Amino acid sequence: MSKDNIGLNLEYEVLRNDFTKAGEASSNIKKILTQLGINSSIIRRIAIATYEAEMNIAIHSLGGCITVNVTPKEINIVALDNGPGIEDIELAMQEGYSTAPNSVRELGFGAGMGLSNMKRCSDKFKITSQKGKNTRVNMIIYI
Amino acid sequence: MKLKSIQETLNAEVLTGKEFLEKEVKAAFGCDLMSDVLAFVKEDTILLTGLVNPQVIRTAEMIDVYAIVFVRGKKPSQQVLDMAKERDILLMTTDHILYNACGILYSHGLKGLDLEEGAIV
Ligand SMILES: Nc1ncnc2c1ncn2[C@@H]1O[C@H](COP(=O)(O)OP(=O)(O)O)[C@@H](O)[C@H]1O
Ligand SMILES: [Mg+2]
Numbered sequence: 001m002s003k004d005n006i007g008l009n010l011e012y013e014v015l016r017n018d019f020t021k022a023g024e025a026s027s028n029i030k031k032i033l034t035q036l037g038i039n040s041s042i043i044r045r046i047a048i049a050t051y052e053a054e055m056n057i058a059i060h061s062l063g064g065c066i067t068v069n070v071t072p073k074e075i076n077i078v079a080l081d082n083g084p085g086i087e088d089i090e091l092a093m094q095e096g097y098s099t100a101p102n103s104v105r106e107l108g109f110g111a112g113m114g115l116s117n118m119k120r121c122s123d124k125f126k127i128t129s130q131k132g133k134n135t136r137v138n139m140i141i142y143i
Numbered sequence: 144m145k146l147k148s149i150q151e152t153l154n155a156e157v158l159t160g161k162e163f164l165e166k167e168v169k170a171a172f173g174c175d176l177m178s179d180v181l182a183f184v185k186e187d188t189i190l191l192t193g194l195v196n197p198q199v200i201r202t203a204e205m206i207d208v209y210a211i212v213f214v215r216g217k218k219p220s221q222q223v224l225d226m227a228k229e230r231d232i233l234l235m236t237t238d239h240i241l242y243n244a245c246g247i248l249y250s251h252g253l254k255g256l257d258l259e260e261g262a263i264v
Contacts, residue, residue: 019196019197019198020197020222022198022201023197023198023201023204023205026201026205027201027204027205030204030205040207044205044206044207047204047205047206048181048182048205048206051181051201051202051205052178052181055198106194106196107177107194107196107198108175108176108177108180108192108194108196108198108199108202109177109178109198111176111177111178111179112178113176113178113179113181113182114178117178117181117182120182
């Protein structure tokens, strides 16, 4: 299979607070995209975007999943969790804003750069969330 | 700068990946914030950090970093060593603190990243 005739759907569960496994989904996605022969700088952007999304689900949510849809034109990533949602998305998007606890900062996360990293790596970026419900991040990267 | 020269200059102990000592990096980045590493690190960069958890290896993997120096004599768990080995990442540890380790490498000609050129993407 090459990237010119692909139609591939990947789905990964991301567990809450599991920092040993966190990153495995992104690692897998990166491996598969590399096998498909996608350009390495595009893969880097996808790897950063999915990894930040995966960490956010593990750190800030009750758990969720990441789905990746690969077509010959683009990579469509959806990070969807089971809540608790974000009250003020504009605030959450600000660089440096973070509600991560100290235990997470000790792992090197919680600098408040994740969402802006994800946006910067995407050609299209959309975050929707409702407090008390859930958060959905949709990122599209053209290939 | 060759990884071997970095090891000698920092008087560092190689923890895994001896076979990659002949590889060469163009720049270094010293940081304990993984999102900053993800945002700024470009190709052929060695990472210096005081963190030794699995997320450091994951972060390196995402952006194709193949060499990491742990400072302050820190050593990761066997699990982290295995993760690095699986991913062909060389790990070394030096007794220098982060600031000094970076300064020593800089004074030996290994520059930092040029942010003027923009982040990697
Ligand atoms: N999936 C999510 N569910 C709930 N809150 C989130 C989620 N993702 C991000 N947030 C909120 O947005 C803030 C900023 O996120 P981010 O930019 O990734 O920085 P960091 O993860 O370092 O805190 C988080 O601290 C958190 O309050
Ligand atoms: Mg984050």
